[in-house]
Amino acid sequence: MMRKGMGLSFAMRLAPALLAFSAPMALHAEETPAVTLTSAQSALVAKAAKLGATDLKTLPAPDGGFVLAGKLAGDQFSVAFPVGWKGSALLFAHGYSAPGSPVAVAEDPLSPGVGTNGMMLKVYQDGYAAGHSAYDKAGMGVETATENTLRLRDFLTRLGAKRVLVAGGSMGGNIVMSLIEQHPKAFAGAISACGVTDGWESLFAQLIDMRAAYNVLTEGTPYALPGEHDLLKSAFPMDTPAGEAASSDAFRNGRIVQIAMPVLMLAQAAAANPDGREAHILKQVASIGGFEPEVASIAFPLVTVTLGMDDLDATLGGNIYGNVGKVYASPEMTAEEAAAFNARVQRISADPAAVANARRWHQATGRFDVPLVTIHNRIDSLVPYAQSEALGRIVAAAGNEKRLVQYTVPGTKAALPVGGVEGYTHCGFSPEQMTATWEALKGWVETGKRPAADAVR
Structure with a gap:
């Protein structure tokens, strides 16, 4: 049974934590303040219109700058230009958002929900234009994000940008890899924060294995997940019901809490009895998934x-992971438990066409021509540190170590809205860490000097 009063508050807290890099909502028209432009800024707006940007509007930005927001080929974008802009820019690729979420991004790219803990404001304060683009879809969006971010980059170069950098977090880190590997001349440098920097096959192998393990090990218990259990299908449809605004988070948060609550109940029971059945299940599920x-x-x-x-x-045209013939083993299982698990776990096959699409969008190759700085928590609750380690091996195998600097920082925890319960965060970086990451890349690009190994802590 779900404890009375826990559901709504947990949903409201869990959803933002999970979707730390999801697309922020656009400002409503009545929230858009007026801005007085200088002649140079007005000329920039006029040039943007001449280049085909539509639905243009301007907002004030700090210290005399302005935000230019509008659409390119029907897709929303916004860029903050500092006063006296000299032609350098950074574009940010946001992360995964729950299927069915609105695709709009914040009209103000310097707002707190954009980028990573204030990094975009620091970029702007350093004289760089800072912007981002909406994608064509929510959920898995690497292909559309690559295309739309590249379109915005090309638009900026026609506006006068001489050097454009790119950064991204979570799924956005994978988008960064796609951009710098498939378009090697487009960007002068890149940042991937908590990124899927190996690829989707490896990450979804862990996620699907964890779901498979959870299904088997909680079957017949109060902790079983609700909805569809088939590994090839979603537990619930994610299309917003008729009559509910697509911009409303209530429906998606409700779905999230439906899945999360049994896990929370299991964790609470495990904490109450560390030697009990629930603690045993928790350890086995985590071990199978690698979390x-x-x-x-x-x-x-x-x-x-x-x-x-x-x-x-x-999006990819089928399933990208198969476990047929895989023998699952765990240090948390006895031989008998492992044998029973392998006999009961659902077996699925990968679709070759889907695998090929996942590798294109995007399996890292390690072959890129610009400085790349990555930052990853040693423990991350959604994109494991193994993704960062894998990128290091891939780049080394490609003989490209001179273009990669990787920083590892400790995992961070945040309180969940239940007494005494904390959990590891996804992309749990401090503003100081992200400022240092930006300064490491900026200095590397501008001076050619490789950042120090301890530049980010």
Whole structure:
């Protein structure tokens, strides 16, 4: 049974934590303040219109700058230009948002919900234009994000940009890899924060294995997940019901809490009895998935995979992971338990066409021509540190170590809205860490000097 009063507050807190890099909502028209432009800024706006940008509007930005917001080929964008802009820019690629979420991004790219903990404002204060683009779809969006971010980059160069950098977080880190590897001349440098910097096959292998393990090990218990259990399908449809505004978060948050609550209940029971059955299940599920045996590191992956499978399959053209013939083993299982698990776990096959699409959008090759700085928490509750380690191996195998600097920082925890329960965060970086990451890349690009190994802590 769900504890009375826990559901709504947990949903409101869990959803933002899971979707830390989801697309922020656009400002409403009545929230858009007027701005007085200088002649040079007015000329920039006029040039943007001449280049085909539509629905243009301007907003004030700090210290005399302005934000230019509008659409390119029907897709929303916004860029903040500092006063006296000299032609340098950084574009940010946001991360995964739950299927069915609005695709709008914030009209003010310097607002707190954009980028990573204030990095965009620091970029702007350093004289760089700072902007982002909406994607054509929510959920798995690497292909559309690559195309739309590249379109915005090309638009900026026609406006006068001489040097454009790119950054991204979570799924956005994978988009960064796609951009710099498939368009090697487009950007002068890049940042990937908590990124899927290996690829989707490896990440979804962990997520699907965790779902498979959770299904088997909680079957017949109060902790079983609701909805569809087939690994090839989402637990619930994610299309906003008729009569409810697509911009409303209530429906998606409700779906998230439906999946997360049984996991929270399991974690609470495990904490109450560390030697009991629930603690044993928790450790086994985490071990099979390759995550930490704690509530957030199980809930966030399960929410992502159970609510995102339909979109993933539709976007890539099928399933990208297969476990036929795989023998599961875990240090948390006896030989007898492992044998029983392998006999009961659902077996699925990968679709070759879908795998090929996942590798294109995007499996890292390690072959890029510009400085790349990455930052990853040692423990991340959704994109494991293994993704950062894999990128290091891939780049080394490509003989490209001179263009990669990687920073690792400790994992961070945040309180969940229940007494005494904390969980590891996804992309849990401090503003100081992200400022240092930006300064590491900026200095590397502008001076050619490789950042120090301890530049980010």
